[in-house]
Amino acid sequence: MAAHITAAAKGGKRFNPHLTKEERRSAENGIWLCQIHAKLVDDAPERFTVELLNEWKRLSEQAARLEIEELDKGLPARQAADIEALKVYAGAFDRSAFKDHFHAEMSMSAFDQAIRDTVIALSTGTLRDRDGNVISQSIGRSTLENRSWREKIGTVIDLLNTIVRRFEIAAASGAIEIHGRGRELETYCINDRELGHWMDATRSEALKLFAEVLAEAGLDPLPFVPFRHFPRW
Structure with a gap:
């Protein structure tokens, strides 16, 4: 008083x-x-x-x-840690699972694993290659100092987890038929046309949110065009 x-x-x-x-x-x-x-x-x-x-x-x-x-002295260091974390997160998106249309994926198993690996990278700051080897280590989403970035990355994680769950349901119900799952020569058939549209739209929303965070941080955008066009034969 x-x-x-x-x-x-x-x-x-x-x-x-x-x-x-x-x-x-x-x-x-x-x-x-x-x-x-x-x-x-x-x-x-x-x-x-x-x-x-x-x-x-x-x-x-x-x-x-x-x-x-x-606090002022420590702020630049905490901001720098956030920036470095975003750079690591960006590496997790540099996979075909975020570049190709769902119907053009070469392997459904690789698609599923890439989405899961990205969730782990955003959540823990640990980026792994396709063989599971750690290639970068930073802070996880919950440790980000910037509250807005923390919330947006959290939404991205929620969207990716939704993709994982939808994929599991589709594989179990036959909406996607996968033959030779996990093998070098894997084939698949998508029996639900709307599934591909939903997967593309949901990934687009996740990429849009992440792109907003990169822009706010003054970082370069992702070095690829999402959902590359492949000619249909």
Whole structure:
């Protein structure tokens, strides 16, 4: 609570008759105290003198100033960590699962794994290659300092997890028939035309959100055009 160092009116604690009305009401004559100490200070004015209260105020303001300065010093480092994390995340999108139309994927197993790997990269900051080897390590989405980026990346993760679940349902229901799953020569048949449109639209939304984050961070856009066009034979 706001308290006066010298009383606001004659008869109050530590009243200074030499101050003007404006000076008594000014911030220079005020100090923030908790309710308990505000009462204690007025109950024992001989103990809590004007000089002591001014010293309290000076020390508190100095401590607050130092804390702010330390936060300012640390801010560039935290921002730099966010930027480096975004660069790692961007590498997770540099796979055919985010470049080709769903019906043009070479391997459905590779598509499924790429989406899952991207979720892991965004969530943990660990980027792996197709063989599972760690190629980059940074901070995960929950550790990002920038709240807006953290929320947008969280939405991207939600969209990708939805793709994973939809893919599992499609494979289990026969909407996608996969033969030789996981083998070098894998074939598939998509029996649900709308599934491909949904996959493309959902990935587009995820890429759009991530592109917004890259732009806000002043980073280059993803170095590829999503959903490359392949001629139909």
